[in-house]
Amino acid sequence: MGLTIADLKKGERGIITDISSNDIPLKLLEMGCLPGNEVQLVQVAPFADPMYLNINGSHLAIRRETAALVLIDKLLNE
């Protein structure tokens, strides 16, 4: 329990299950960060922050602290 986007390693993927805060910016949801969508960590800047993600085909970067609010189930690479 409690895996978030912040726990992903470069190249790993997950499915968004829930968002653990009401403070999550609406803009992030609008860009596709919604339960049920797939997320992949594309690249990280030094100190693993910010994180460059591919969410549901949308490429965007968010800070680690925001990433830690988005709960996921990890997908195993086939």
Add this chain to the structure above:
Amino acid sequence: MSKQINVALIGNPNTGKTSVFNALTGLNQTVGNYPGITVEKKEGLCKLPRGVKAHILDLPGTYSLNASSLDENVVIELLLNKNDKDFPDVVVLVSDVENLKRNLLLFTQIKDLEIPTILAINMSDVMKNKGISLNIPELERQLNTKIALISTRKNTGIDDLKHLISNYRDLSIEPCLNASTIDVEYFERLQKAFPNQQLYKLWLVITQDVNFGKMTRQEMDVFQFKTKSEVELKRLQQKETIKRYQFINGVLKEGLTIDASKATGLRAKFDRVLTHKIWGYVIFFAILLTIFQAIYDWATVPMDFIDAQFANLSEWVKHTLPSGVLTDLIAEGIIAGIGGVVIFIPQIAFLFLFIAILEESGYMSRVVFLMDRIMRRFGLSGKSVVPLISGTACAIPAIMATRNIENWKERLITILVTPFTTCSARLPVYIIIIGLVIPNNYFFGLSYQALALMLLYIIGFLMAIFSAYVLNKILKTKSKSFFVIEMPSYKLPLLKNVGLTVLEKTKTFVFEAGRIILAISVIIWGLASYGPGESFNNAETIVAAENPELSGIALDDAIASHKLEHSFIGIIGKTIEPAIKPLGYDWKIGIGIATSFAAREVFVGTLATIYSVGSSEEDENTIRNRMASEVHADGSKIFTFASGISLLLFYAFAMQCMSTLAIVKRETNSWRWPMIQLGSMTVIAYLAALVAFQFLK
């Protein structure tokens, strides 16, 4: 004349909306501002089939109708106000084919307002490479609209789009989905309270207040209708977004197929290098270095040419027009002043060219990504990099570019420190002083002068970072930190877009600066050509009596400089001289600095005016030569290494730009911040110049 069709171009950022605008309007476009706010308003005319014309309005890019910035709010304000003269007869929603899903969110929102909306799917040329195929008839059916598949790069589909615009009356205005099902009871009550209003419009007005502060609206006073708390409303907005995505996923299941195996990983390949932990930074600094090399070294060829042309023009005017007061004003004041700005067109164009390319190619987002963590230490955001880089062109658009920084404290600090970056208005001053006091030698292919200029850019940038760090410690504003940035796919910049941007920005710079310089040159010239009392009016007799050994040109020169010293400007200059003497300046430079508080680029024009009035010579001296030959009363040179460095540092740090102060006032909504900026930056500039001169002299 038949009525024009009002068309609004709306779309996400990075969808090529501006390219579509350029393709539709060509050179028939104007850039202005929305009344009262500093959001850029781009509009143009487009000829449609059968002699119909369309008025095209290019609205700021937005991801949804839930505004979170001033720019995005312009879109909503327009769509909510049927009485606005620009209210669209038809909206063209520009989407890019790769991000169709996200773009459709905005599309469904606009459709819910019952405005005819054409979906223009741009960048269709990349479909094959990305393995994307679309079922257009199916998409048109489900989305209740017509679709134009276009490519502004390959110039295809634009005629289809024009055709759809001219037939906008055939478009359905039926909404795509019913958003009110997210809370049936609430929406029923809302409709009952305002039976004459469209339901989705009401909802947008209510949520806009949540997102963007209270708006006054006479037609519908939704403040009375407060049955939900802000938190509840926010949650409803989230539900709405989820519902819209459910609908969109359903539509795209039928309408869009992506064969990932056919996709080429160009983005991944570029990203691997450009966002790399080491190479990313190396490449970024290499790019910056190239920019500086270009604006200093490569631009000198056209600059020397322009310089010579203006010297010739001034000569020509003097010899052609009848000699007299007016001719002197034109030749010595106006032409010299304008020449002082026009000469910098090559450099400014280069700067805007590079910035436009960095933005258009999608590279700027990678820089934001790389720099965010580092910038955060100084209380800035990765997004502050964009203002700090574009501040090297001009602080005004740079400060406007801070609008997409979500966190208020980070945004405020960015606004406050951006004027430290070396804007193009400082270039005229830097270049002329560097040319005078730094030797023109080469060091491994890099010229000393270019290195000095580079150093000044670095000093400005470090000062910005340092003051951000201090401000971050002082300011106690609490605000939530949050940061989202889209990483667009890499694109080869379109020549037409880049060209138009460079042309537009350079034109604005020259005309804005030209106007101020013209006014100040005329004033300075007037003040320098007239003076009170005996010592000005009887200069000839006084000088001749004091220097009986002089004759001819030498006598004329002595008279001219005596007159200048006793003119109005001379008196003002002598009064302020004690304050600037410790910095190594004489009163003429003092006048230049004082007028520079209107705008820095005035400096060169002011000096040119003062010097040309102060000499009787009719030779073809350029401003630089005149400055080099200026001497103190004891015969020593005025522009030495020490006074030059002191002057450079003063201009590097001082807040000398009224337009920037005005824009800071607008963006922070108070005079407090611009006044703090003006005061503290001037003090820093004075101290730095003082220390430098006393140390080096």
